[in-house]
Amino acid sequence: MAKVTMTVNGKSVSRDVEGRTLLVQFLREKLNLTGTHVGCDTSQCGACVVHVNGEAVKSCTMFAAEAEGAEVTTIEAVENDDGSLSVVQQAFQDHHGLQCGFCTPGMVMTATALLKENPKPSEAEIRDHLEGNICRCTGYHNIVKAIMAASGQDVSSVAAE
Amino acid sequence: MPKDNGIGASTKRREDVRFLTGHGKYTDDINVLHQTYVHFLRSDVAHGKITSIDTAEAAKMPGVVRIFTGADFEGVGGLPCGWQVTDRHGEPMKEPPHPVLAQGKVRHVGEPIAAVVADTLAEARDAAEAIMVEIEDLPAAVDMKAALKDGAPKVHDELSDNLCYDWGFVEENKGAVEEAIKNAAHVTTLELVNNRLVANPMEPRVALGDYNRSDDMSTLYTTSQNPHVIRLLMGAFVLGIPEHKLRVVAPDVGGGFGTKIFHYAEEAFCTFAARQIKRPVKWTSTRSEAFMSDAHGRDHVTKIELALDKDNNFTAIRTETYANMGAYLSTFAPSVPTWLHGTLMAGNYKTPNIYVNVKAVFTNTVPVDAYRGAGRPEATFQLERVIDKAARELGVDPIALRKQNFITEFPYATPVAVEYDTGDYMATMAKLEEIADVKGFAARRAESEKNGKLRGLGINCYIEACGIAPSNLVGQLGARAGLYESATVRVNATGTISVMTGSHSHGQGHETAFPQVVAEMLGIDESMIDIVHGDTANTPMGMGTYGSRSIAVGGSAMVRATEKIINKAKKIAAHLMEASEADIELKDGAFSVAGTDKSVAWGDVTLAAYVPHNYPLEDIEPGLEETAFYDPSNFTYPSGAYCCEVEVDPETGKVTVERFAAADDFGNIINPMIVSGQVHGGIAQGIGQALLENCAYDENGQLLSASYMDYAMPRADDVPFYQVDHSCQTPCTHNPLGVKGCGEAGAIGSPPAVINAVVDALQSGGHKVTHIDMPATPSRVWAAMQG
Numbered sequence A: 001m002a003k004v005t006m007t008v009n010g011k012s013v014s015r016d017v018e019g020r021t022l023l024v025q026f027l028r029e030k031l032n033l034t035g036t037h038v039g040c041d042t043s044q045c046g047a048c049v050v051h052v053n054g055e056a057v058k059s060c061t062m063f064a065a066e067a068e069g070a071e072v073t074t075i076e077a078v079e080n081d082d083g084s085l086s087v088v089q090q091a092f093q094d095h096h097g098l099q100c101g102f103c104t105p106g107m108v109m110t111a112t113a114l115l116k117e118n119p120k121p122s123e124a125e126i127r128d129h130l131e132g133n134i135c136r137c138t139g140y141h142n143i144v145k146a147i148m149a150a151s152g153q154d155v156s157s158v159a160a161e
Numbered sequence B: 001m002p003k004d005n006g007i008g009a010s011t012k013r014r015e016d017v018r019f020l021t022g023h024g025k026y027t028d029d030i031n032v033l034h035q036t037y038v039h040f041l042r043s044d045v046a047h048g049k050i051t052s053i054d055t056a057e058a059a060k061m062p063g064v065v066r067i068f069t070g071a072d073f074e075g076v077g078g079l080p081c082g083w084q085v086t087d088r089h090g091e092p093m094k095e096p097p098h099p100v101l102a103q104g105k106v107r108h109v110g111e112p113i114a115a116v117v118a119d120t121l122a123e124a125r126d127a128a129e130a131i132m133v134e135i136e137d138l139p140a141a142v143d144m145k146a147a148l149k150d151g152a153p154k155v156h157d158e159l160s161d162n163l164c165y166d167w168g169f170v171e172e173n174k175g176a177v178e179e180a181i182k183n184a185a186h187v188t189t190l191e192l193v194n195n196r197l198v199a200n201p202m203e204p205r206v207a208l209g210d211y212n213r214s215d216d217m218s219t220l221y222t223t224s225q226n227p228h229v230i231r232l233l234m235g236a237f238v239l240g241i242p243e244h245k246l247r248v249v250a251p252d253v254g255g256g257f258g259t260k261i262f263h264y265a266e267e268a269f270c271t272f273a274a275r276q277i278k279r280p281v282k283w284t285s286t287r288s289e290a291f292m293s294d295a296h297g298r299d300h301v302t303k304i305e306l307a308l309d310k311d312n313n314f315t316a317i318r319t320e321t322y323a324n325m326g327a328y329l330s331t332f333a334p335s336v337p338t339w340l341h342g343t344l345m346a347g348n349y350k351t352p353n354i355y356v357n358v359k360a361v362f363t364n365t366v367p368v369d370a371y372r373g374a375g376r377p378e379a380t381f382q383l384e385r386v387i388d389k390a391a392r393e394l395g396v397d398p399i400a401l402r403k404q405n406f407i408t409e410f411p412y413a414t415p416v417a418v419e420y421d422t423g424d425y426m427a428t429m430a431k432l433e434e435i436a437d438v439k440g441f442a443a444r445r446a447e448s449e450k451n452g453k454l455r456g457l458g459i460n461c462y463i464e465a466c467g468i469a470p471s472n473l474v475g476q477l478g479a480r481a482g483l484y485e486s487a488t489v490r491v492n493a494t495g496t497i498s499v500m501t502g503s504h505s506h507g508q509g510h511e512t513a514f515p516q517v518v519a520e521m522l523g524i525d526e527s528m529i530d531i532v533h534g535d536t537a538n539t540p541m542g543m544g545t546y547g548s549r550s551i552a553v554g555g556s557a558m559v560r561a562t563e564k565i566i567n568k569a570k571k572i573a574a575h576l577m578e579a580s581e582a583d584i585e586l587k588d589g590a591f592s593v594a595g596t597d598k599s600v601a602w603g604d605v606t607l608a609a610y611v612p613h614n615y616p617l618e619d620i621e622p623g624l625e626e627t628a629f630y631d632p633s634n635f636t637y638p639s640g641a642y643c644c645e646v647e648v649d650p651e652t653g654k655v656t657v658e659r660f661a662a663a664d665d666f667g668n669i670i671n672p673m674i675v676s677g678q679v680h681g682g683i684a685q686g687i688g689q690a691l692l693e694n695c696a697y698d699e700n701g702q703l704l705s706a707s708y709m710d711y712a713m714p715r716a717d718d719v720p721f722y723q724v725d726h727s728c729q730t731p732c733t734h735n736p737l738g739v740k741g742c743g744e745a746g747a748i749g750s751p752p753a754v755i756n757a758v759v760d761a762l763q764s765g766g767h768k769v770t771h772i773d774m775p776a777t778p779s780r781v782w783a784a785m786q787g
């Protein structure tokens, strides 16, 4: 056991962890931030994506100890300061970009990071960027559409209902 | 103007807010004080005799609370099968025992042998590694046809062979079908494989068993589509816990697709072990574990023959299918290749003679059961593939051949024992041709060819049977359950409403769509209504969600209960307005007396029901709460036409889906946005089956695809935007909402469209390919092109 300290959602936290504790376990089990999900054991589904120092990271690929001193943001802290949904979150609701919700935190974290980097991604760029995030429910249609809408693009020509 | 409230409105989903902010409550998010963790030691061989299990060293490891093996379960029931199929000769299927933990033998990779319960998961895993298990390897039965040969290794020693049943449907049709095939002008034959799949909801299964000594109460939190079914099966058949001492909770569930219908060993284990050690026991599946312990889907090997007369009218269909059951019968496994498959073999066509034969086979593989569509995709795939092949052999347009043979009059009784109530297959096909821009295909093909690519267009139709019912009929067919649904509508004093339903939402948006129905009936705002589901402690006994049944069956129960509410509320309103009950009308949330301007608001009536000062106590009870159980009189029959356009790279064999269109007839629609989403998801799963996904075993029964490294899930860049349309609506005639159900259509309708398109593309390039098995991977397509 060793102590790790990091800033999670703006608050400094310290906990004793085993060397093998993954960041996702640290978030879920030590901090009860259960919005970050685990959908696989081979780093391929993206249900666990969080932001570490502003970058989208699969929190199952990283030991908690490696996040020592880092700024970590999880899905629980994505909403606006007034508690309203962020632009990306709101677009996911408006365009029905989620069904069971299990992949959703990872999708929102990935999309939020993408739009920071590339404020007007094309459909192809979005699909390419979502390579590491699996959704079994939506067929991706409304996720891609929501991300386009969140970036201010007109999605009225994209088939809807 | 689109509606913004009630039936037909695309109301945004209220459940989204909690999921988007990380506040969903999935089973793994639940932890109970003093909780322990279980790790299952699973078989790494497909077939073998367990000669010894030594847990002595492991038991001494840090944190270990207790280790369980098959011996601990000798007095406990096995996992029950919920459907008994009767074979062609009137004999019941073979039904070998299905132990919670292996008893003497292991029969598939992943079968649990021992379970280590410890204070932490890491300790449980570490200790499991110290268990010494000796297994004497036995040859494995893997390939279905080989498994039926004399001398094949037997999965179950006590059975005479590996044949679970040999089912004929309809047995009396057999002679007429043979005759029609003999006299046909043309017979098209196709042999194909419907590939084995793993459902892969993104949330892996979880079970958390808790036991409270003070009231002898067991609680199971589990990732289930049907908590009441689990309570009944596990309580009555496995553990012998009376229902009032057993509560099953399925909270937010991260997708199901069928695989979370079934009662699994891990659920029974956690409930049982918690009672033994008097502490909660939690199991969270890893994805790798899911691949070897979740029931798989599909896995049929089929030969189909389609007979046509000289005018290209279909005269007969004969199919022979080998259906893999895996090593044990999962909960509803026997029904999938039979009643959910054979009854759909008529498709959208008026073929007078049909005979279906299915041989269900035990193999040393993970049990196979329902996966999105369950039997209906297998029926649709073979039928729509063989029709396409026939059109090509005869040199006729595949759309025209279909139209010529469409059923056009309803109700229509098929030769495979079902009666379609409504449909308009010409309309959905016409709509499809429009939204898919079939006319523009030639130009798009020319463009692709300019870029050195082959382009193909594939069309198909489908018919689905949803909301399987009625209970007395399915009972005759072998179901060991009823297939009704329940709802309790509880009106509160101030007029708000809680609806307790036996349906379960795991992505379908019931919390949004169900209130739309009640709001429409009462003329009040949707926001006044909440749905309660997923907990046996606070919902009436219900059968859960699968088979696209929630709105057709669960929604109907809700309508019936709401009708009872309206009837009683009218009595109260009549009393309040001193009018005759027969004159009371309910509109826009107010009761009025016909022909007068007298009216009372909904809230006044509900308040009177709970504060019955001015109330007809001599005639009616106080309160406003009603329950209904709804048992449908027939299936519902959604139908549609799908179109896929692919490009094939002749250099690599890689297939890309360029366009996909779906025209569905779901009858009336409650929330069009949610319906479209269901179709999108189904299409992606169908494209996954057709091009990417394959659950593979080697000849020794080793599972080759046991993670996302080797099981190809469809990703965002594997699929295009879809054109979906559900404006063709022929309402169901026998349920109160006129709804048909939409959950599985996409997965049923899409695989043949994709493969028809691939074959079309290859033929356009001069390749003499008539069929390609799923998944049409680049290597398969490339090999097919080489001749």
Ligand code: FES
Residues within 6 Å of the ligand: A037, A038, A039, A040, A041, A042, A043, A044, A045, A046, A047, A048, A049, A058, A059, A060, A061
């Ligand atoms: S849990 Fe991290 S990628 Fe799947």
Ligand code: FES
Residues within 6 Å of the ligand: A097, A098, A099, A100, A101, A102, A103, A104, A134, A135, A136, A137, A138, B202, B254, B255, B507
């Ligand atoms: S919404 Fe269920 S996995 Fe994406």
